[in-house]
Amino acid sequence: MMKSRIWKSSGIWIRFILISLLFGFLVALFSGSLQIKRDIHADASLDNFKVYMNRRIPALMKKYRIPGCNIALVKDCEVVWTEAYGYADAENGRKLTINTPMSVQSITKSVTAWGVMRLVEKGLIDLDAPVSQYLKSDYLIENITTRQLLSHTAGLPLGDFTRVYSPGETMPSNRDVTFEEAVPVYKAGTRFSYSNTGYNLLEIVIEDITGQSFSEYIRTEIFLPLGMESATFEIDRKASLFLPTGYNLGGEPVPVYLYPSKASGGLFATANDIARFAASGMKETSVLSGESIRLMYTPQSQRIGIYGLLFKGYGLGHFIEKLPNGMLSISHGGQGNGIMTHFQAVPETGDAIVILTNSQQSRLFFAYVLRDWARWRGFPSAGMGRIVLGQYGLCGVIGILISISLLLVFRQISPYYQRKQKCFRVLRVGIAFILFGILMRCAGSEYLLITSVYPILSVWLGCAIFVFAIALLISALLVEYPRIEQKAIPNTDLKGYHQYLIYNGSEEGS
Numbered sequence: 233m234m235k236s237r238i239w240k241s242s243g244i245w246i247r248f249i250l251i252s253l254l255f256g257f258l259v260a261l262f263s264g265s266l267q268i269k270r271d272i273h274a275d276a277s278l279d280n281f282k283v284y285m286n287r288r289i290p291a292l293m294k295k296y297r298i299p300g301c302n303i304a305l306v307k308d309c310e311v312v313w314t315e316a317y318g319y320a321d322a323e324n325g326r327k328l329t330i331n332t333p334m335s336v337q338s339i340t341k342s343v344t345a346w347g348v349m350r351l352v353e354k355g356l357i358d359l360d361a362p363v364s365q366y367l368k369s370d371y372l373i374e375n376i377t378t379r380q381l382l383s384h385t386a387g388l389p390l391g392d393f394t395r396v397y398s399p400g401e402t403m404p405s406n407r408d409v410t411f412e413e414a415v416p417v418y419k420a421g422t423r424f425s426y427s428n429t430g431y432n433l434l435e436i437v438i439e440d441i442t443g444q445s446f447s448e449y450i451r452t453e454i455f456l457p458l459g460m461e462s463a464t465f466e467i468d469r470k471a472s473l474f475l476p477t478g479y480n481l482g483g484e485p486v487p488v489y490l491y492p493s494k495a496s497g498g499l500f501a502t503a504n505d506i507a508r509f510a511a512s513g514m515k516e517t518s519v520l521s522g523e524s525i526r527l528m529y530t531p532q533s534q535r536i537g538i539y540g541l542l543f544k545g546y547g548l549g550h551f552i553e554k555l556p557n558g559m560l561s562i563s564h565g566g567q568g569n570g571i572m573t574h575f576q577a578v579p580e581t582g583d584a585i586v587i588l589t590n591s592q593q594s595r596l597f598f599a600y601v602l603r604d605w606a607r608w609r610g611f612p613s614a615g616m617g618r619i620v621l622g623q624y625g626l627c628g629v630i631g632i633l634i635s636i637s638l639l640l641v642f643r644q645i646s647p648y649y650q651r652k653q654k655c656f657r658v659l660r661v662g663i664a665f666i667l668f669g670i671l672m673r674c675a676g677s678e679y680l681l682i683t684s685v686y687p688i689l690s691v692w693l694g695c696a697i698f699v700f701a702i703a704l705l706i707s708a709l710l711v712e713y714p715r716i717e718q719k720a721i722p723n724t725d726l727k728g729y730h731q732y733l734i735y736n737g738s739e740e741g742s
Contacts, residue, residue, distance in 0.1 A: 248635060256631025260624065263688050274610035278305075278312060281608050285601075289317050292600055296687065298591040299479055300328035303601070304507035306577070306584035307609075309515045311507045320476035320590065323485060333462050333500040334476055334588045335488075336573045337566025340499040341431050343463075343509065345382055345549025347450050348434055349524045352378075356441050363433065368440045369407065376420045378437070381430040382548040383532035387418035391429035391496070393568070396489035400469035406435055406446075406493040424533040424546060428496035435495035446494050455505075457519050458512045463501040465494045475500065476590040478570020481683050486570030497566060503586045510577045510584035513562070529562050529579070538681075542615035556612040563614070567592065567684070574598050576605075576614050583609050593687040595619055619685060626689050633696040637703035660708035667701040 272284045285303070293301060300318035304311060320328040351357040357366065359379040366378075380386035391413050397403040410432040418425055435446045442449050447465040455463045467475070467490060478486035491498050513529075516522050531545030531552045543551040543563075550562045559581070565574040572594040577584035585605045587598055599619040606613045671694060674680055683690040 252635040260627040302503035302588040304503035304586040309582040344495040387416040388427040399472040431496035432493035460505040514579040640703040640707040657708040664701040664704040
């Protein structure tokens, strides 16, 4: 009897797992997450890779509704290819070109780090001295250092990245905004906390030390020596007419905007500019020594929160990871309203890739392009490639939710369903309303990480959670049937069995 129950229970779980896998597969298939690999081989020529990408990128852009993309490749520390796809302004049919500067958002932080290290090499900044000693304005936080600001370990807040202005519009100064926001939320040096405010404080440090505007200092010390001809922080109303329109998570157009601060995300550049910058970080340059570059690529913090899913740590202005083959890889991405960007480099091989888009739902697009690029260059996929694997896990979660929902409904209408205790019914109602509340809050949010990473599957997940909540309510609130009990038939011979039926029937009739 005990073995029979165990076997029956195991059979139920096996069926549940198989059904969940089936639904997960169907979700992956119909959501477009299940893709047939179209491999590019490591021994393919650059021309063959271009042909492959000229097919691959437009197909991915169409799937993820990305209007425009600029891409650049670095091989052997030299820029070997740049290409533009799609539109700078989809509504007006304005094409994106390789010469169109784009907002690169937080890639700016890597450039700012170069600017700071330039002053370190000149002996004007000590990375471990209190940053307050370099400021002309009174800043009372004495224990925050330049190294901590560069590595996001100063304990400063993220900052208000929604405070944006149209080109030509009057806006507050970076000094006013930063000193308002630069109030520590953690003790300096105790934890990683990604902070735009920290980099905006470095902008003030650079200006106070050099006596130049941040824009002019970076132009003369970084852009011009590295050949970043189109890179600029200065965008006026006239120039903005030629820049790409952004497109947010809902696919709605976002006009060009500026931040009061520049050092954390205010740079506009072409893919070729960023490719030149990435190439310079893999060789000796007139701007920085190899020692300073290696220091920027050395992890200062290895416990980096959610970023740890993709990267090993954060150095000075760069995310750091080790590829499965042991090679060091550095990168940085950027995201703003309607914009998403990324660059990745492998200094040991002299390879890098730059991807700039005017869409806020580009992470899966990046992951696929990076995976193809890594396969072509013959090294394992970078950490962003895990996003591709993550979507299969999400399909599995959706499959499980659908399976549980069906199980709850089928058990409710089954005559063999056992009556639940009242406390479990109340619990199910409570969970259902909590899920409804979460869905309503998510629907009213302008930005959700999961929507940014998985724009298509996040809709499927929302629907699956809604169906699951409905199933919980049905199982808890509808009238239940009591379980039908079946009498066991004695294990006897045929004659005894007939006698049992006669006896049992006469007993019930009396």
